[in-house]
Amino acid sequence: MKCGWSISVCADLSRRGCMIAVIMGFQLLDMTFRSEKRFGVKLKERDFVRLTGISATHVPTVGDFHNWVCQSCREQGVPIPHGSWRRIKLIIVDVTGTPPSKIRKESLLNSEIGIG
Secondary structure, three states: OOOOOOHHHHHHHHHOOOHHHHHHOHHHHHHHHHHHHHHOOOOOHHHHHHHHOOOOOOOOEHHHHHHHHHHHHHHOOOOOOOOHHHHHHHHHHHHHOOOHHHOOOOOEOOOOOOOO
């Protein structure tokens, strides 16, 4: 998967343990930061990797991302707000410009939503 970054940027992110950025790109990081702010939780990359099995060959879905946020809320004792799915969709719309009607839980983050 080509991300358009220089090798040194990818290597630096990888050294710091930020595989989400290396694999998926800055849009996923933007979605993560916006979700942290919107839901009031700290989203840990290792939990995303564990929950979704993300790798260079496996691309998670929008539903995987939503589950990660909700699981993080539960683990941190933060109530999952009513309309959490709608909130995630709005974050994705803001970050990617994808129309809300095209965002489904089974949508792949990279090819169908345009992350990366």
